[in-house]
Amino acid sequence: MLPVVVVHGGAGHIPKERSKNSMSGVCSATRAGYAVLKGGGSSMDAVVEAVTQLENNPSFNAGCGSVLTVKGDVEMDAIVMDGKTLGSGAVSAVRNIANPVQLARLVMDKTSHACLTAEGASQFARSMGVPEVPQESLITEYARMRWKKNLAPGANPVECQMGKMGTVGAVAVDSEGNVACATSTGGILNKMEGRVGDTPCIGCGGYADNQTGAVSTTGHGEAIMKVTLARLILFHMEQGQSVEAASDLGLAYMKSRVEGLGGVVTVDPQGNWAARFSSLQMAWAAAQKDTLHYGLYCGEHFTQSIEDPN
Ligand SMILES: COC(=O)C[C@H](N)C(=O)O
Numbered sequence: 658m659l660p661v662v663v664v665h666g667g668a669g670h671i672p673k674e675r676s677k678n679s680m681s682g683v684c685s686a687t688r689a690g691y692a693v694l695k696g697g698g699s700s701m702d703a704v705v706e707a708v709t710q711l712e713n714n715p716s717f718n719a720g721c722g723s724v725l726t727v728k729g730d731v732e733m734d735a736i737v738m739d740g741k742t743l744g745s746g747a748v749s750a751v752r753n754i755a756n757p758v759q760l761a762r763l764v765m766d767k768t769s770h771a772c773l774t775a776e777g778a779s780q781f782a783r784s785m786g787v788p789e790v791p792q793e794s795l796i797t798e799y800a801r802m803r804w805k806k807n808l809a810p811g812a813n814p815v816e817c818q819m820g821k822m823g824t825v826g827a828v829a830v831d832s833e834g835n836v837a838c839a840t841s842t843g844g845i846l847n848k849m850e851g852r853v854g855d856t857p858c859i860g861c862g863g864y865a866d867n868q869t870g871a872v873s874t875t876g877h878g879e880a881i882m883k884v885t886l887a888r889l890i891l892f893h894m895e896q897g898q899s900v901e902a903a904s905d906l907g908l909a910y911m912k913s914r915v916e917g918l919g920g921v922v923t924v925d926p927q928g929n930w931a932a933r934f935s936s937l938q939m940a941w942a943a944a945q946k947d948t949l950h951y952g953l954y955c956g957e958h959f960t961q962s963i964e965d966p967n
Pocket residue numbers: 667668669822823824842843844845854855856874875876877878879881
């Protein structure tokens with residue numbers, strides 16, 4: 658059953674013309690994460706590699722391709738967590754870096770803190786030699802178009818909150834049975850400056866514990882925070898639920914209790930995994946036993962050999 662990696666490219670509604678890129682993006686990030694695991698890398702190395710690839714891919718709302726704040730800027734959130742030690746690192750509202758997930762890992766590895774925010778996170782990045790990138794290099798035409806559209810009077814607030822978003826995340830179990838998670842996002846469209854979502858909050862955007870499993874979440878951040886979705890799912894697993902049932906229970910609770918939609922990828926230390934969502938779509942992929950699994954709509958589950966790039 659081991660190793661395994663499961664990746665998501667955000668819960669929401671993915672327009673038809675963008676769905677192909679989203680699917681190929683999550684599939685290649687999954688392959689990259691799986692290659693790390695097969696090469697003897699840790700689950701932490703694998704999730705950071707997969708999420709880095711998706712941050713670099715302009716089709717997703719993370720790194721390059723992030724949605725814009727109401728002022729037209731990019732402010733990003735990310736988290737990593739290591740199930741062996743319960744060590745975690747996060748950054749929130751960070752600007753001008755290409756790979757927030759790598760900075761989150763540096764927070765975990767090089768500081769005694771769990772989360773650094775805004776200018777403090779940037780200062781830390783500088784001190785670690787992380788290159789600063791111009792904001793323009795993180796902004797796509799598509800992100801700017803949607804920003805403008807959503808500033809217009811009468812813009813659909815649903816699209817604003819839970820629309821075509823593509824937060825990214827991954828969970829993995831390595832051959833030693835260690836679990837890890839990573840999640841990265843530009844947040845929600847036209848958010849207030851300084852808004853911090855669920856992603857960098859431990860137990861919300863992700864959680865990993867070798868005694869239970871690991872979860873990475875996506876969806877409406879304010880709803881996810883109200884129910885601490887990642888930790889809620891692991892609680893259900895502690896109560897004996899399977900990865901799939903626990904994921905569905907957490908998502909159903911968030912929907913009924915706070916009308917929140919979202920999606921998750923979940924693993925347990927034995928290598929059981931699930932990709933579940935209450936939104937219309939979520940691009941996801943998983944790799945296990947040299948097989949690639951993937952899907953986009955509810956109930957979809959395609960498989961192919963991991964070797965086959967098509
Ligand atoms: C699909 O959208 C997201 O996942 C956004 C992210 N959870 C946030 O609220 O910051």
